[in-house]
Amino acid sequence: MLENKRLLIIGHGRMGKWFAKELSKINNIEIMVYDIKNQDFQKSRNYVITNDLKKVSEFNPSFILNCAPLSNTIDAFENIVENINNKKNIVFGDIASIKNDVKKFYQLHNLKYVSFHPMFGPTFANMGNLKGENVIFISGSENNYLEFFKSFFTKYNLKIHTLSFDEHDKMMAYSLSVPFISSLVFAGRVDKTIVPGTTFAKHLSIAKGVLMEDTNLISEILFNSLTVEEIGRINSNLEYLKHIIMTKDKEELEKFLSKLRNNVL
Numbered sequence: 083m084l085e086n087k088r089l090l091i092i093g094h095g096r097m098g099k100w101f102a103k104e105l106s107k108i109n110n111i112e113i114m115v116y117d118i119k120n121q122d123f124q125k126s127r128n129y130v131i132t133n134d135l136k137k138v139s140e141f142n143p144s145f146i147l148n149c150a151p152l153s154n155t156i157d158a159f160e161n162i163v164e165n166i167n168n169k170k171n172i173v174f175g176d177i178a179s180i181k182n183d184v185k186k187f188y189q190l191h192n193l194k195y196v197s198f199h200p201m202f203g204p205t206f207a208n209m210g211n212l213k214g215e216n217v218i219f220i221s222g223s224e225n226n227y228l229e230f231f232k233s234f235f236t237k238y239n240l241k242i243h244t245l246s247f248d249e250h251d252k253m254m255a256y257s258l259s260v261p262f263i264s265s266l267v268f269a270g271r272v273d274k275t276i277v278p279g280t281t282f283a284k285h286l287s288i289a290k291g292v293l294m295e296d297t298n299l300i301s302e303i304l305f306n307s308l309t310v311e312e313i314g315r316i317n318s319n320l321e322y323l324k325h326i327i328m329t330k331d332k333e334e335l336e337k338f339l340s341k342l343r344n345n346v347l
């Protein structure tokens with residue numbers, strides 16, 4: 083396993099912080115976090131935070147987990163790779179929400195990788211109790227690190243899935259883009275003077291969460307090349323619904339609802 087390994091985490095943002103804190107609870111694993119902003123020092127941590135690439139190079143990591151924002155993931159990798167020796171012995175890891183760029187990066191440089199996607203975050207998940215949340219591993223990931231992270235996530239009672247890079251991105255065009263788009267469409271019709279019903283308030287709370295996400299994250303999820311096809315599907319459903327409403331066709335509505343109930347219930 084990973085005893086006596088030195089893990090470098092790139093980025094001390096929302097997910098980087100969580101991984102640093104949780105992974106540093108494991109014995110015999112040394113953790114350093116590299117963050118260009120180098121903000122938020124606290125002596126009580128079990129890990130070191132630095133913005134000094136010399137320190138990173140001296141640390142001589144055996145594994146690098148990239149938790150930088152999606153739009154900086156590749157730049158952050160390149161910056162580190164240029165400044166450390168011994169690259170051939172390092173396994174590269176990422177938690178990117180869209181895998182296309184990291185896939186190309188690993189292939190281009192012929193790197194050993196472990197790539198996964200925690201399908202949760204501090205906006206909506208209870209980070210203190212992740213039971214039932216999901217994580218997707220990418221096939222082809224380096225076996226010992228794959229096993230290490232699988233057993234790490236098992237402790238949090240997460241559901242574990244495995245997909246290829248391409249299967250993953252195809253699924254994200256749907257499982258992230260569709261709810262994001264739905265929330266944006268809903269937010270476009272929100273008026274602060276509304277007296278909300280319970281359903282409205284629930285939608286509003288989700289829309290608020292989505293809109294509080296970083297614009298870079300939202301753009302990377304929406305600009306996934308497969309998202310446009312999903313918008314096409316949403317549009318045709320809307321057109322169909324509009325037709326049903328305009329013709330007040332209850333029978334057709336029953337069929338439509340029955341299909342939707344079948345999808346979700």
Ligand SMILES: O=C(O)C(=O)C[C@]1(C(=O)O)C=C[C@@H](O)C=C1
Nearest residue numbers: 179200201202203204205206207
């Ligand atoms: O921050 C959260 O609560 C999330 O749920 C994050 C969320 C999502 O909206 O589903 C967003 C991006 C991810 O890569 C995975 C999950």
